[in-house]
Amino acid sequence: MSRRDTGTDDPRVKVRPGKRSRPRSKLRPDYSDRPIGHVIGVDRGRFRLRMESGENVDAIKAKELPKGSVIIGDRVRVTGDVSGRPDTLARVVEVLERTSVLRRSSEDRDVRVVEKAIIANADLMVIVVALADPPPRPRMIDRCLVAAFAAGMDTLLCLTKADLGEPDDLRVLYEPLGVPVMVTSLAEGTEQGVSLVRDYLTDHTSVLVGHSGVGKSTLLNALIPGAGRSTGAVNEVTGRGRHTSTSAVAMELPEGGWVVDTPGVRSFGLAHIDVDTVIAAFPDVAEVIDTCPRGCTHEADAPDCALDPWMKEAGLEEPERLRRVARVESLRRLLASRIDELDS
Ligand SMILES: Nc1nc2c(ncn2[C@@H]2O[C@H](COP(=O)(O)OP(=O)(O)OP(=O)(O)O)[C@@H](O)[C@H]2O)c(=O)[nH]1
Numbered sequence: 001m002s003r004r005d006t007g008t009d010d011p012r013v014k015v016r017p018g019k020r021s022r023p024r025s026k027l028r029p030d031y032s033d034r035p036i037g038h039v040i041g042v043d044r045g046r047f048r049l050r051m052e053s054g055e056n057v058d059a060i061k062a063k064e065l066p067k068g069s070v071i072i073g074d075r076v077r078v079t080g081d082v083s084g085r086p087d088t089l090a091r092v093v094e095v096l097e098r099t100s101v102l103r104r105s106s107e108d109r110d111v112r113v114v115e116k117a118i119i120a121n122a123d124l125m126v127i128v129v130a131l132a133d134p135p136p137r138p139r140m141i142d143r144c145l146v147a148a149f150a151a152g153m154d155t156l157l158c159l160t161k162a163d164l165g166e167p168d169d170l171r172v173l174y175e176p177l178g179v180p181v182m183v184t185s186l187a188e189g190t191e192q193g194v195s196l197v198r199d200y201l202t203d204h205t206s207v208l209v210g211h212s213g214v215g216k217s218t219l220l221n222a223l224i225p226g227a228g229r230s231t232g233a234v235n236e237v238t239g240r241g242r243h244t245s246t247s248a249v250a251m252e253l254p255e256g257g258w259v260v261d262t263p264g265v266r267s268f269g270l271a272h273i274d275v276d277t278v279i280a281a282f283p284d285v286a287e288v289i290d291t292c293p294r295g296c297t298h299e300a301d302a303p304d305c306a307l308d309p310w311m312k313e314a315g316l317e318e319p320e321r322l323r324r325v326a327r328v329e330s331l332r333r334l335l336a337s338r339i340d341e342l343d344s
């Protein structure tokens, strides 16, 4: 992946990966008059579509479409039986151009990096972080910010369990980057901050990302009464979350908009994202890096890397000095290793 020319060298100019338009082959049939559906459920090769007519229709993918080419959130053209009557199946014949694609990479058994598209057309990543139990990890937040940036999605930082901890340290780290921060408290019988989050999510297509146990399901149930997400259980065998299923689902918000829930976001390797894109996702640090010597790797042992004097600048107030150290360490860790599990 190469960085697109935006006509400027200014690293503050965010470069979002461009939409790719596939040339239409003359031999391919023209499906442009077929009805359009929105993929709101994927379960082992079966798709649930919300048609533009409002009908829900079940479908499979046409053979000519490659494996994995239809994902949750896609807009697709459909042939066959689109009546939505029981025991009917339509056929997805074309995937329309996506406005965003959230990808992840992971290592397969041969330790090859495999990249996978997991969510299409989502515009907002809600990074869910508990203020305590489990303790917040800025490293994970940074990984998510990079993935969202590379996907072309906006971000919202949602700090849960405010009854157990203070949000100020995280606000100091992320508000200067322009990441909106919202705080919720959903301890037994309380419901603070939810309506603000719901208003923010309305009319967007969002995905909640966060470590196991931070309260994603609790938040989702509060946002969408009747969402029926089960909460609190941790897999006793692996000690990890209990999502063993492969199904992905998009749930409708009461006032409009969608929240996507997919086990795909559990592991969040960023190996498919190039160094420039990782750096661009750290706008404050990118500005400093601009003054590095040519070819600088920005790693801890890189000679004359501009990040070192920036961290140690004389006369810095303590919170700002700590913020800079945290930002540089986070970026350096990300540059050193972009393969990681969200839950690790
Ligand atoms: N004290 C407190 N506990 C909370 C709050 N929100 C959720 N919890 C509790 O935290 C535990 C985990 O919540 P879940 O909603 O299951 O967390 P999750 O992020 O969906 O976890 P996974 O499904 O494993 O990914 C549950 O016991 C919740 O009751 C909160 O605001 N305050």
Ligand SMILES: [Zn+2]
Pocket (backbone or CB within 6 Å): 289, 292, 293, 296, 297, 298, 299, 302, 304, 305, 306, 307
């Ligand atoms: Zn450098």
